[in-house]
Amino acid sequence: MSSEGKRLKNFIAAGLLGVFAVSVPLTAHAHVKRIHDPKVEAKTVEREERSVPTLREQVEKVFVAPVKQAFKIDTPEVSVKPTVSASDASIIGTPIATQSQCVKYLLRNNPRPNLPVSAEQIVAYYYEEGRREGIRPDVAFCQALKETGFFRYGGDVVPEQNNYCGLGTTGGGVKGEYFAPPQLGVRAHIQHLLAYSSTRRPTMPVVDPRYGIVRQAYGSRTLGTWQDLNGRWAVPGNYYGQEILSMFRDILIQ
Numbered sequence: 001m002s003s004e005g006k007r008l009k010n011f012i013a014a015g016l017l018g019v020f021a022v023s024v025p026l027t028a029h030a031h032v033k034r035i036h037d038p039k040v041e042a043k044t045v046e047r048e049e050r051s052v053p054t055l056r057e058q059v060e061k062v063f064v065a066p067v068k069q070a071f072k073i074d075t076p077e078v079s080v081k082p083t084v085s086a087s088d089a090s091i092i093g094t095p096i097a098t099q100s101q102c103v104k105y106l107l108r109n110n111p112r113p114n115l116p117v118s119a120e121q122i123v124a125y126y127y128e129e130g131r132r133e134g135i136r137p138d139v140a141f142c143q144a145l146k147e148t149g150f151f152r153y154g155g156d157v158v159p160e161q162n163n164y165c166g167l168g169t170t171g172g173g174v175k176g177e178y179f180a181p182p183q184l185g186v187r188a189h190i191q192h193l194l195a196y197s198s199t200r201r202p203t204m205p206v207v208d209p210r211y212g213i214v215r216q217a218y219g220s221r222t223l224g225t226w227q228d229l230n231g232r233w234a235v236p237g238n239y240y241g242q243e244i245l246s247m248f249r250d251i252l253i254q
Helices: 003-020 055-070 099-109 119-133 137-148 182-197 211-218 240-253
Strands: 029-036 043-050
Touching: 099 119, 099 137, 099 240, 119 137, 119 182, 137 182, 137 240, 182 211
Parallel strands: none
Antiparallel strands: 029 043
């Protein structure tokens, strides 16, 4: 067994021993709290009931949580040149719009988006994944709004696919790619943008099925702006990038 394997085995054994070494009372105990009422000189005593942690909660605290922390994957954000102007059309950069502005823009155009998560959560995924790869999350979110019709759908892609950017769709009923959790759909979208705009590999394992196809086709070449996606991401794609940027600027002035 490797040293890493022995360390994990000892860690697990110690955690389990700690769990079952704890004496678990069968009933709740009272917690005494002293309360001072300024109207009277004496302090009053109030007893409040406090439930005893269950065995499952103790296992989570003593064993599961430390393991999660010990083997947590650290994925720092990529350092990129900050985006400082709404007129900047670069794909790579940092957000200008806030998450709150993105949520308000979506709900103003579609109060009931067809999503498995809340509007706030889907926006948070775009900001998390976009910042991780140096892709502008606010503009990428606008691309998702354009591709899905503000998450109304109605085209070849169905909501259950969690495919927010038309990955793999070619028209004529071809639905394209499926992603189980919605965050993976967002991650694939961001990675696909990275494939076009940079030769740098994603910081996370590749979930975009077409990432390698784009990188092989472009080699050392990259696309710098959203307008460069015209006729490439969407065909014919006339004004495709311009329309995405127009939506982004609408977010800023709403």
